[in-house]
Amino acid sequence: MTDIRFALAQIDTCVGDLDSNAGKIMRYVRRAAQQGAQVVVFPEMTLTGYPIEDLALRATFRKAAWNKANWLATELAADGLGDLFVVVGTVGTDRETSKPRNRLVVLHDGVVWDGYDKHFLPNYGVFDEFRIFSPGNKSMVLDVNGARIGVAICEDIWQDGGPVAELAEQHIDLLLTMNGSPYEEGKTDTRLDLAVRRAAEVNAPMVYLNQVGGQDDLVFDGGSFVVDADGTLLERSPMFMEDLSFFDLDTTAERQKAGSIAAKPDPDEEVYTACVLGLKDYMAKNHFKGVCLGLSGGIDSALVAAMAADAVGGANVYGISMPSMYSSDGSKDDAADLAKNIGAHYDIQPIEPLFVSFQKQLDLEGVAAENLQARIRGVIVMAYSNSKGLLAVATGNKSELACGYSTIYGDAVGGYAPIKDLLKTRVWEISRWRNKAAAAGMGIGGLHVVGNEQGLAGTPLPDGVMIPVNSIEKAPSAELRPGQKDSDSLPEYELLDQVLAMYIEHAHGREDLLADGFDETTVDTVMRLVDRAEWKRRQYPLGPKVTALAFGRDRRLPITNAFRE
Amino acid sequence: MTDIRFALAQIDTCVGDLDSNAGKIMRYVRRAAQQGAQVVVFPEMTLTGYPIEDLALRATFRKAAWNKANWLATELAADGLGDLFVVVGTVGTDRETSKPRNRLVVLHDGVVWDGYDKHFLPNYGVFDEFRIFSPGNKSMVLDVNGARIGVAICEDIWQDGGPVAELAEQHIDLLLTMNGSPYEEGKTDTRLDLAVRRAAEVNAPMVYLNQVGGQDDLVFDGGSFVVDADGTLLERSPMFMEDLSFFDLDTTAERQKAGSIAAKPDPDEEVYTACVLGLKDYMAKNHFKGVCLGLSGGIDSALVAAMAADAVGGANVYGISMPSMYSSDGSKDDAADLAKNIGAHYDIQPIEPLFVSFQKQLDLEGVAAENLQARIRGVIVMAYSNSKGLLAVATGNKSELACGYSTIYGDAVGGYAPIKDLLKTRVWEISRWRNKAAAAGMGIGGLHVVGNEQGLAGTPLPDGVMIPVNSIEKAPSAELRPGQKDSDSLPEYELLDQVLAMYIEHAHGREDLLADGFDETTVDTVMRLVDRAEWKRRQYPLGPKVTALAFGRDRRLPITNAFRE
Known part of the structure; x- marks a missing residue:
């Protein structure tokens, strides 16, 4: 019996941050070695971060990445870790065309083995890879102590043919894949179904190692896993957290032993957590410690504030109530309650005096006067952002954005919009889920996400309620004219x-x-x-x-x- | 001797506007027929407009384009124009994969001939074609009264190999190309050099027919031309205007006769005209009749206002002077002079009272207080935009944008930024050119651009000056604090x-x-x-x-x- 221990290093990288990514790789390899791993696998483009878009086209960046990979191989060997096979992703250069390539390399014996280049380059939806990379055209089998390990990168397994079809002919003992697969509702099952198909195709167990963390407008959910040749799920890492799991391959056994399998969150929890992680990582990677946002008393800003509190703690959230002459008392109370529940800073900045000043000069009517109110609020939110160094967050939802039911340069200001991909009905559902979780004891910051690996219960909520029920249940209104309701226009x-x-x-x-x-x-x-x-x-x-x-x-x-x- | 008359229909289309594009095709074919043309060639993706980006992925759009092409073929035949070969671009569908294709079709005898699909799909810079289209793989030779006409679409001639290489083996009498090639400084010569190379490769004259007009953030400059097999320039259409030119092919002659060759504008005129056409078409295609912008007295807003006056006339330009406590009297005078020169509406909206109202509540300092001034101006500009239905134009230049020397949601507001691709030193050069042209008698709207085909002298400028010399020569300042100069920060x-x-x-x-x-x-x-x-x-x-x-x-x-x- 030949046993090979694989470490699944599901990490969160930052685009362009070669130093920090390399440092994290070092730490995970050390931990993996301590636990007896012979192979450590990292996500797609580990060293460079993913997706690097046109940054790949800069020769200076590719050179720096190459130098960093070599530094890493040398350091690992100097640390006595040269025996391990460390499989990392990086950017390479096609020697013939000088175009970048999406590359998997193996660090071993102090050397960077020039490895495998991604074959299928996705060029749809959020992906631009065919734009920047040239495709690889050779499959690769890695020999690890006599075991034959085939490799592939992300899209390579989503398309028929190509490297996986080649590997199917080569009697491999395991298919090792590194991925940068962004989160999408329902994708956990889609990925598993696909992996089952590919494992059958190559007639070997398959490792699916995914990136985790927010990067710009994408969230990578992790959830790495291993399936056996017959489709049995052997191992699953948690979603939305960094993780180091292990899989022991017995090359002589017909079937592999199962390890630990993380449970799937329920669909509402999954979406809420994705939004929080996206915001948390956007802030961390852009060096923001806090956020500011307008709190209207409505459900959108309430949910976004709750997400922000879960991401960085209520003490780092600056909620600004900006009532106009059309704001109801109920709305103001709901905003104040929310801020109190999450422990946020809470300021009241009435916009009426400012509106009056503008109107003395401009004398606007109709939609122009409504937009003016929203833009005064935008100016105030950006003033908080500039003077306190906070990230302004926009609170628009997908229904509103789709229908243009918002004011450009007004309520739409901000560097991140946590719920821009949630339809309004989903906003209500997710809010109800968060209140249910609060009632069940999940305090602020109690989510299982990157940077919060302990899975703390979080800071307790005062009455076990997070989002005021009234914000969820009342009829939505922009409150920009007397008695206005969203249903007047939509x-x-x-x-x-x-x-x-x-x-x-x-x-x-x-x-x-x-x-x-x-x-x-x-x-x-x-x-x-x-x-x-x-x-x-x-x-x-x-x-x-x-x-x-x-x-x-x-x-x-x-x-x-x-x-x- | 076999003579075939080609009409080069250099037109300005609008993305998605099948009706209007088809109507324009009809009008140009009629005019071409009246002047004896047998073949009429239009730009790349004539019927759909170009670039259509992900609109191509909507099956409903592809179906509508297909129906419109058939309607057009039928109408042409009903009009007695069925004998002509009308070469238009449209979107097709790959029967195997159901993916869209960038297609050239020939309307003839009341029928849409399913023609040639673009082979090389650019996927760099501003181009996303590989993302949306599947590539064609067959070259095509059209038989027109015994003459062999090879065809290609845009990028097909920029890459070696592919359809042109195939046509080189096929003894063609002419290479006909339809293009959607965006404007770029110096590209006229690059295109000509390329065409000379391709004409030699196929050993035949070559027609290069380019689109003209602004489409979103691109400007297509036209400048269609014909070169002979030996590289002689035989014909050139004007830049930045719609045009119908002719070329008579003598299939029995060794060399072809030259026709009319439009002169190239000088580099400053070319850039200025490109910016004006971009703005003019952005307004036309988005149904804006006028613009509003802040006039600071500085060179950027002065140049943009001049461009706007040249695009839509001074009477449709609303200049807003928004002085603060830091604005010099010189700046206010320069702004007023500019508005007078171009015949623009001119309002003064002091921001000090508004700034004071905000500061009473917010008490900001430093950059936050500077940004507040810019954002109050942004609110005012957008108020004009909303209340009068005007396009807000942003006045930032490329140096400023590159260095972040502007305020987001402040001076950066607006739907179009005419000089965002001009470095500051270029802004000065272009402004001097416009004043020279004014001194030489070119009034407002005197540029040769689409919609102004007569090449009028334009509305006279009062003193033969457009941009106040002081705006060009003074040291640049944002005037957001006392004595501020751009050179303090840059x-x-x-x-x-x-x-x-x-x-x-x-x-x-x-x-x-x-x-x-x-x-x-x-x-x-x-x-x-x-x-x-x-x-x-x-x-x-x-x-x-x-x-x-x-x-x-x-x-x-x-x-x-x-x-x-």
């Missing part, structure tokens, strides 16, 4: 969200939507709103391209890029 | 712009920049500013992805998209 959210899901996510056209059973008035209303909003949403300054390299579409640079040339 | 622009060009456009790293001869302090200052600004620039709300299709990176939708499903 279909009821229960209906609206269904149409939006079909129109936006399923690309249904007008005829399809009618065939889906929606009535003509609703369909035409929603389509008109969305078309108009698509256009409003992109009202941030565009400009003509004149030189070889303008800003904007010419370069896709990562945001939380820590690389310094 | 290196002198002459030096700064040189470093920016190497760092941003040539991707030079720190070592390269030192080797370029820049001193260490300057290099470190500029790199720090740019790194910080990259990050600031992208402070518009990002958010985590939760569902299969979020907003943001998941979808790349065109802005001026007129398609209604």
Whole structure:
């Protein structure tokens, strides 16, 4: 019997931060070695962070990454860890074309083994890989003490053919995959189904190692796992946390032994946790210690404030109530209650005097006057951001954004919008889940996410309630004119969200939507709103391209890029 | 001798506006037929507009485009124009994969001939084609009265091999190319050099037909041309205007006869015109009749206002002077002079009372107080935009944007930023050029651009001056604190712009920049500013992805998209 111990190092990296990523790799390899691992596998593009977008095109960055990989191999050997096979992702350079490559290398015996280049380069949805990388064209089998370990990177297993099909012919003992697979509702099962198929194809167990953490507008959920050749789930790491798990491969056994299998969170918890981790990592990687946001008493800002408190603690949340002449007393009370529940700073900045000053000069009416209120609030939120060094967070939800039911440069200001991908009906569901968790004892910061590995219960909530029930249950209103209700301008959210899901996510056209059973008035209303909003949403300054390299579409640079040339 | 007359229909289309694009095609074919053309060639993706980005992925859109092409073929035949070969671009569908294709079709005899699919799909810089289209793999030779016409689409001629290499073996009489090639300084010569090479490769004359007009953040410059097999330039259409030119192919002659060759504008005129056309078309395609902007008396807002007047006339420009306690009298006078010169509306909205109201509540200091002034101005500009239905234009230049020397949600507000791709030193050069043109008699709107085909002298300028000389010559200042100068925070622009060009456009790293001869302090200052600004620039709300299709990176939708499903 040949036993090989694999360590699954599910870590959170930062794009461009070669030093910190390399340091983390070192620490995890040491821990893995202490527990007897012979192979340590890390996520896709571990050393560089992922996705690095057009940063890959800078030769200075590729050179720095190459130097750092060599430094790491040398350090590991100097530490007496040269015997281990440390499988990390990085950026390489195609010698023929000088184009970057998405590369897996093996650090062993003090040397960087020039390894395997990703074959299938996704170029859809959030992915731009074909834009920046040239595809690899050779499969690779790694010999570890006589065991044959085939490797693949992320998209390589999502497409038929290519390296996995080649490996199927090569009698491998295990398929080792490193991934940078962003979170999406329901994706845990999709990935598992896929892995089961690939394990059967190569007739060997398969390791699926995924990245964890927020990077710009993506959240990677981890949830790494191992399946046996027959599809049995042998091991699963937790979601949303860094983790080091182990898998012992017995190359002589017909079937492998199962280890520990982390439970899947329920769907509401999963989404809430993804949003919190996205915000927490966006702040950490951009060096923000606190957030500021407007608290209206409505459900959107209440949920976002709750998420912020769970991410960085209530003491680092600055809630600003900015009542106008149209704000109800109920709204002001709800905002104050929320702030008290989460232990946030709470300031009241009435906008009426400011509105009056502007109106003396501008004398606006209708929508222009409504937008003015929202923009005064935007100025106040940004003033807190600038003067206290806080991240302004925007509180818009997906239904609102889809329909353009928000004010550009007004309530839409901020560097991160935690719930921008949640439809309004989902906002209510998630809020109810968080209150249920509070009632069950989960305090502030009690979530299992990166940076909170102990799984603390969190700071207790005063009455076991987080989000005021009134914020969840009252009829939504922008409160920009007397008696205003969202339903004056929009279909009821229960209906609206269904149409939006079909129109936006399923690309249904007008005829399809009618065939889906929606009535003509609703369909035409929603389509008109969305078309108009698509256009409003992109009202941030565009400009003509004149030189070889303008800003904007010419370069896709990562945001939380820590690389310094 | 066989003579075939080609009409080069250099038109301006609108993304998604199938009706209007088809109508324009009809009008140009009629005009071409009246002048004896047998073949009429239009730009890349004529019918759909270009670039259509992810709109191509919507099946409803592809179906509508297909129906419109058929309608057009039928209408042309009904009009007695069925004998012509009308070569238009559209979106097709790959029958095997159901993916969209970038397609050239020939309308003839009342039928849409399913033609040629673009082979090379650019996926760099501003291009995303490999993301959305599947590549064609067959070359095509069209038989027109016995003459063999090879075809290619844009990138097909920029890459070696592929369809042009195939056509080189096929003894063609002419290479016909349709293009959607965005403007860039110096590209006229690059395109000509390329065409000369390809004409030699296929040993035949080559037609290069380019799109014209602004589309979102791109400007297409037209400048279509014909070169002979030996590289002689035979024909050139004007830049920045719609045009219908002709080329008579003599298939029996060794060399072709030259026609009319439009002169190239000088480099400053070219850039100025590109910026004006970009703004003019952005307004037209988004249905804006006028613009509003802050007029500070500085050169950036003066140049942008001049461009706006040239685009839509001074009467449609609303200049707003928003002096603070730090604004000099000179600045106010310069702003007023500029507005008078271009015949713009001119309002004065002092921000001091508003600033005082905010400060009573917020009591800000330092940069936060400076940003507050810029944001109050942003609120005022957007109030004009909302209440009068005007496009807010942002006045930032590339040096300023690169260094983050502007206020997000402040002076950076607006839907279009005409000079965002001009370095500050270029802003001065271009402004001087415009004044020279004014002195030489070019009034407001006197540029040769789409929608102004007559090449009018324009509305006379009162004293033959457009931009106040003082705005060009004084030391730049943001005037956000007493005595402030740009040079307090930034290196002198002459030096700064040189470093920016190497760092941003040539991707030079720190070592390269030192080797370029820049001193260490300057290099470190500029790199720090740019790194910080990259990050600031992208402070518009990002958010985590939760569902299969979020907003943001998941979808790349065109802005001026007129398609209604």
